[in-house]
Amino acid sequence: MHIILIPQRRDDTLMLSREGDVLIINEEAYDFSQVPDGATLPASAIDSEFIVHEVQRIDGVLYITIILPHGADASEAARFPAPIIDPPNGVVELPQ
Amino acid sequence: MTIDWSRIITAEMKFEQAKDAKRTRINAAALAAIDAGFEHDGHVFDSDARSQTNIIGTANAVGAGIPLPEGFTWRTKDNENVPMDGTAIIALGAALLQHVNTQYAISWQLKADIEAAKTPEELDAIRWPAAEPPQTAE
Numbered sequence: 001m002h003i004i005l006i007p008q009r010r011d012d013t014l015m016l017s018r019e020g021d022v023l024i025i026n027e028e029a030y031d032f033s034q035v036p037d038g039a040t041l042p043a044s045a046i047d048s049e050f051i052v053h054e055v056q057r058i059d060g061v062l063y064i065t066i067i068l069p070h071g072a073d074a075s076e077a078a079r080f081p082a083p084i085i086d087p088p089n090g091v092v093e094l095p096q
Numbered sequence: 097m098t099i100d101w102s103r104i105i106t107a108e109m110k111f112e113q114a115k116d117a118k119r120t121r122i123n124a125a126a127l128a129a130i131d132a133g134f135e136h137d138g139h140v141f142d143s144d145a146r147s148q149t150n151i152i153g154t155a156n157a158v159g160a161g162i163p164l165p166e167g168f169t170w171r172t173k174d175n176e177n178v179p180m181d182g183t184a185i186i187a188l189g190a191a192l193l194q195h196v197n198t199q200y201a202i203s204w205q206l207k208a209d210i211e212a213a214k215t216p217e218e219l220d221a222i223r224w225p226a227a228e229p230p231q232t233a234e
Binding site for chain 2: 028029030031032034035036037038039040041042044045046047048
């Protein structure tokens with residue numbers, strides 16, 4: 001799983017965790033195990049304000065693009081976040 | 097509903113969409129090639145829709161026994177007036193039909209190739225033949 005983060009100045013928070021192909025966004029589970037290889041799921045088909053780009057599986061790897069909310073005094077790592085490549089199951093560490 | 101799975105676009109669906117797009121491009125290329133002009137008897141003649149109508153209409157008129165005026169000429173793509181009698185006009189019409197049919201035959205073969213393509217790589221390799229510059233008499 002590759003998680004691409006799009007930084008956005010907002011006052012809400014994001015908690016992310018992963019269980020295989022399931023991504024849990026602020027306690028809401030999104031199971032992407034049904035996305036076959038080469039398929040695309042439009043962002044508009046996903047009921048989440050954080051997923052703002054199509055979800056794809058390419059060569060077996062899920063690509064998910066998520067808004068990363070950050071405060072006014074966020075670090076450079078949060079304002080210019082690197083993609084998170086294949087995070088282990090459990091809580092996904094996000095730049096603060 | 098968290099995820100609307102009816103909206104998923106599978107690899108197979110993308111491949112069929114790519115095939116449809118390729119068919120559309122082949123159709124456009126065939127029409128452009130038909131309109132691009134054709135070589136006949138050492139000259140290149142226009143073959144857009146108006147030219148096709150003029151050539152076939154004149155050839156049909158000759159075939160129906162209508163005489164051509166004295167000193168009749170047909171203007172080439174590069175604006176040279178070529179003297180023509182009835183036989184030459186009918187030959188010009190035949191060459192035009194051959195040109196049009198050739199482009200359609202190419203498009204049919206390419207569309208058969210599109211239908212048979214099994215992979216995106218095979219589909220991508222299907223192209224309209226590169227246009228060769230028409231040969232004209234020196």
